[in-house]
Amino acid sequence: MEPIIAPAHYSFFGIPLVLLSIAIPLVGIGLWVYIMAKRVAPLVRARNDERMDNIPQRIYMVIKIWLLQWRQPRYMMAGVLHIVIFFGFLSLALRSSLLVIIGVVPDFALPGLADDQIGGIIYNTIKDYAATFVFFACVIAAIRRGIFRPERYEVPERFGKNHNAEAVFVLMIISTLMLSESMFDASAIAAASVAHGESHFVAPGTLAWFFNNIFVGTAETAPAKLQTIHIAAYYVHDFTFFFFLCFLPLGKHFHVITSLFNVFFMRIRKGNIKPPVYGLTDEEIENLDSIGVKKLEDFTWKHILDFYTCADCGRCSDNCPAATVGRPLSPRFITIRGRDAIFKNYPLSGDILKSPEVIGGVFEADEIWSCTTCGACEEECPLGIEYIDKMVDMRRGMVDNGEVPQTLQKPLQQLSKKGNAWGKAPKKRDAWIKDFAEEGEIKVLDGETTADTLFFVDSISSYDDRMLEITKATVRILKKAGIDFGILGQNEKDSGNEVLRFGEELLYRELRNHNIEMIKQSGAKRIVTADPHAYNALKNDYPDLGIPVEHISEVVARCIKTGALRLNPVEDASKVYTYHDPCYLGRHNAVYEAPREAITAIPNLRLSEMLRSRDRSFCCSGGGLMLFYEPEEEERMGVLRVKMAAKAGANVMVTACPFCMVNMEDAIKVANMEDKMVAIDFVELIERHLV
Amino acid sequence: MEILVCVKNVPDTGEEEIELDGNDLDYDELTYVVNEWDNYAVEEAIQIADKVGGNVTVITVGNEDADEVLRREMAMGAGNAIHLEDEAFEKSDAKGVATILKAAVDKGKYDLILTGAQADAGYGAVGGMLAAMLDYPYASLVNKIEVGSGKLTVGREIEGGNTEMNEIELPCVLSIQTGINEPRYVGIKGIKQVSGVDIPKFAASDLGLDESSVGEEGAIVKRQDYFIPEAGEGAEMLEGSDDEIIAKLIEILKANGGL
């Protein structure tokens, strides 16, 4: 390709441009290292996090979520565009690096990848198509961002201006890289082919191919112009490349660098909550001066890495029930504002600033209490960013400072004094069993009376008249299935699922330790519960329980398979049922199929799925202590949910959680849909159809 | 400012129907909590001390169970606590409690003494009595406090949602109404961390009190029993014609201060 002078040999007004080829990377990399060092500083000062367990699983997550972009197509249009750009970038990474070297050593090529070798031709073809696809993906994305403006990218006024400018700017940078890279190549190939009649293969339809076709004409008429294009394209690319590299850590495109790590270190287990500090005993936790997140450095390094990694795609908030009903919380802006706070406190030049109070200085208390911990955001995030642990850590900080909403204080006090949030007498916890006197005694497992299975009832299902129906249906099912079971009775206290998640760590530990002791004393070999919150706490939050925990739906599904339970045809075949996945059964514990299998085992029952089901289920507005929280909201989650059920053509909502039942029954009334919709619990439905 | 807050542990009867054991409370069934009004008073004291400097001391007259309440309020932020405990103090009437507290106040030096506006027995008397015994000015049902020099500006909650503003000289006694602030949450961690603190205890002899002036012996107002006026399951259904029902309802409204 002699007819055109490579940048390494070109001089501009007598100055050899090779100097530029050396200077740009040196300055670029130097600057980038400097910026990255500044960005790493908060990670170093942050709290410890334990993320080196389960390496094979982590590698699997990297392959699935990072490399294969598993979660991207959940939003089809944006997802496909991202996949194109992502793979384009991966393919072009090598080329861009080589280009930097070519600026100094013009004929440099990796072994087997020279332009005239088969490997080189294949790679060039791939990268030409990649560049082309990336370019067009950018154009479409820019049009989407700039003209169609999908709603989820909008920024509510309270969080500042919209971020479209940054997004479009980056798309322009990427387009510039693609165009300049293609022009650089095309100009050389066109010049060579005109001068020597060489025919280089250029992948048809690519940008390079397009420019090559144009440049062939230019080479004939104005070779000097082509030389200028060649040199200009190179340095535009070189400069843009390093500019982009240094620009990445300044905003949402930091994810280009951090995503691999963030996905590797992402949450592997589900349903559990991180301890306030890893590796401490109960007593050591009690003696901590401060618990939870109060200043920025109280976040763990992974949580700060989360802040860095957010691509501002808005999927979390789009799925967040709190954001949907107009509560102050929008998870996307938790991360974005967290990132901005870190950036501000760790400036690129100057000293590290003293951290503001996280609550009041960065976030507002109402936002943090608004979260129902439903997990929709985490399920959706394509980058493995987490929220629940952060919420809990911030709540821990507020609890430690005494900043707890008044409506939550009494229930917490009652949980401490009486083991339930309603302040009901502990000795009445098992008062309901007297109703079973005629149907046969219910065992209370106290170590002397024993049974194979412990039915863990939990508070609401022990005291609330409506929820006692669920408890009683569960008992009848267990009896029918011939399961030898008993309850803890007055020895049971609240499972503490929400106590933990509302940040009252030590109260939770008291409840947990008490229950663990009582469960061990009971001698039961397995636990079954009809309350997904209890199920989650026992299964994921109680360490060393040592016995399996099942939700009643799993037991029912199995008993139907074995024939231990048989079901009559549906009572009213004209009804259309839908199943609402409780967050703590579905998303946090992946029990999606068992309840569906059991429900559909009722002959002639028509089940219609809501659009948002399984891992995209929409929270009813939360359970446990959430019932006592008075959020600022425009609409109730339950009402939206009931409307979703109606939209699915259903007139019976089946749920499998007492708190969902509270919220759904209220919502049906609020939505004025009593004649169109009824809510029924899974166990009630099954019990009614038992043969 | 040296602030003394008088607190009391009271049966937590808010959520549950009260059960009687004969004509007395079923004490086995009761859990005790800090009197709600007192909790607001402690919060207010802490906020004042935070703002203008000073110390907050919580004080109670009660048996050993009352220790829990003192610790809770210490976990909230009160720096000191005093426990007035003596068998001779048991079954004191409001005047008796005020007498005991006065003896303790005389041993210290306080600029401001706060009580809750009322407690479980509903007399709302101890603060006003203590003030009269000390010859301090007093304001009840206080829902707003602004600290001036040597005096306070206080708002009293009066009928109709109105607030009566007063200027009151220090030292003084105020009884605090709920809603004056938002009391902070006291977590288990805070309570555990003050569990080992030594709380000074004083008995009648330590206070130089004549035992016959306090306790059951000194009481001139004595509760004889507890009873539940209307028994029966559920509501008493009003029957009859519409006019009759409404007439009955109006009688009920009148009898209960509703009209």
Added chain:
Amino acid sequence: MAQFFAYVQHADGVIEDTAAELAAAAKAMGADSVTAIVTGSGVDAAASAAGEFFNEVYKIDNADLAYPNAEVVRKAVAAVVPAGSVVLMSHGTFAMDMGPGLSIKTNAAYIADVTGIDGVDGTTLKVVRTELGGNISTHVNADIANGAVITLRPGAVEPAAGGVGGAVADKSGEAGDLSAKRKFIEVVTPEAGGVDITKAEVLVSIGRGIEEEDNIELAMELKEAIGSKAEVSCSRPIVDAKWLEPARQVGTSGKTVKPNVYLALGISGSFQHLGGIKGGIIIAVNKNPNAPIFQAADYGIEADILEFIPALTEKINDL
């Protein structure tokens, strides 16, 4: 027999209705003759109005008493009542302010918020009152040998008949030193729109039975008929529907209220709602006889509130 006094509150020359109850209460305690005490600045009208119910009226007229500052009034009252007297007051924010201190200064027994009078046996006064947030009643005996200060819950006794025609005696000269360490500044009325249902004595509380937003007006009219001590509250669905502001919501996620009377109109009575009611009697009106509210209520009426409320409002307005 002790001498009986009743401290009579008044405004704009009109005495409070509770004065007649104080007269009746004194009679129930065996008083032959009851003396009213009227304090203030320019109180001739109020003093002569008190004569309607009392055998004698002590008038204490002094510029320092223009506003009933408890500390000042206490001095005046303590100066005019002889040792061993029984002083009755209507239980309210003024009585709570003055009563305890007065009992100390007169060395008398103090019995607050009396809801019933069983009589006097020798020097033992026997009354009924409530404790524990009004959830439970007690019999109380007080030794009134050295006198007593008693505050009476409004409405606890039937008011006495008028027409007594007691004469006014001017005791202004006996009031003595009225200097005080507490000075009244002003009464601040809340800004319009700020509703505080926790302070209302009667709550007209509506639930889903109200059916439509326009029907909220029915509850407002009933509230107006009952008067200034009433306020409209509601259950959560009403707030959710944005028919009323959140400040009016009663329940575990709303306000906790302690009215004398809670009128639950068309409220089914979820336990979240009932958790917000901490005192007083509950009167439930619901067309569903099985509504859980009837389990919690003291009185129940099976009726459609859309018909019942206007009928009740009309009857109250006719009173």
